[in-house]
Amino acid sequence: MAAIDLDTLRRTVQHNCDVSDARHARDASICTYLLRMRAQYRWAHGRALADPLPGDEVGAWIEAQERRWARLAGKDYRPLPLGGPVDPFDIETANRRLAATGLAYAAGVGVGGKPSFLLAELDAAEAREGLRILRLGREHARDVAGAPAMTRSGYVFLRREQIRAMVWDELGLAGRRPAATPMARAAAAAGSGDALATLAEAQEELALLHELGEAAAGRLLGPGWEAHLAALAGTPAEHVLRAVRDLLADCLRVLPVLIGDRRPLHLHLYAARLEGPRRTLFARFEAAYRRWLADPGDWRPLHEAAAAGRAHWLATARGLLAEPASALASHLRGPAALAALRLPAPQPSAPPPPTSL
Known part of the structure; x- marks a missing residue:
């Protein structure tokens, strides 16, 4: 099996994320959409949760993303380059080939039929009730859906970055x-x-x-x-x-x-x-x-x-x-x-x- 180029893999997963967003991201309500896009901007630019976001820059970034999506909506999802092509929904094969890299891969179809893809660092793994529990840390490629956890094909994925951000937002609301x-x-x-x-x-x-x-x-x-x-x-x-x-x-x-x-x-x-x-x-x-x-x-x-x-x-x-x-x-x-x-x-x-x- 050929060596895995992690940067090419990251760009491939992000392409699939962007194609999914191009087709489905605006299916959400305008409020949910804007909240998700602000969260995606924060992730893409490496902003800490406590950092205030520049409204004008976020707005310009959203407009640029939407123009990019217009070019991507008709594109296909790409196979994952993992020592040979792997179907982007085949999480079992993907994670088996990623076993020595310290990374984990998640994919599935969520609310509204929106496909979701994720490449992240693997913090910990365990087995429970016949399922493989993967606790994920830093995320390297992701779409805007932002589900904090999901179960797919015998795996449970727990997204620690998403969970922490969700709690942070709710604490801010609770304070008001x-x-x-x-x-x-x-x-x-x-x-x-x-x-x-x-x-x-x-x-x-x-x-x-x-x-x-x-x-x-x-x-x-x-x-x-x-x-x-x-x-x-x-x-x-x-x-x-x-x-x-x-x-x-x-x-x-x-x-x-x-x-x-x-x-x-x-x-x-x-x-x-x-x-x-x-x-x-x-x-x-x-x-x-x-x-x-x-x-x-x-x-x-x-x-x-x-x-x-x-x-x-x-x-x-x-x-x-x-x-x-x-x-x-x-x-x-x-x-x-x-x-x-x-x-x-x-x-x-x-x-x-x-x-x-």
């Missing part, structure tokens, strides 16, 4: 909001040391638990679920299906560990990250979290919420899987669709009638 928020509580629970490092480590553990839950959910649901997601890519129904599976994964792995080990810091972080459709759907957790805040020694409401969630989200997912994707595309849209799938908090029991004497 009222103190009584889950992220503010997480920051307080982190103590007086390096809060960013403490919270990033906790978030990395949450991300790993979630990906293990995703793998467990995949075994329960079978390949038909991924086929449904592919058929519904780019539709509101895709986001509903992803939210349902995310919640099933959390109730299979994340919440049982946090509750069983009694981890307040991680629980606050989980509550802070429960957003969008997942928050709407899992009203039972919101109620249990509030009850736990009122009595931190009583973890029973959270345990009951996780148990109810496991049963509810598995049944819900299997019910959705039984319907044709075309039917889901037509009715899984809008608030009414979420309301129909929601796991509400239990209603308090009515007080018994007064006893007559």
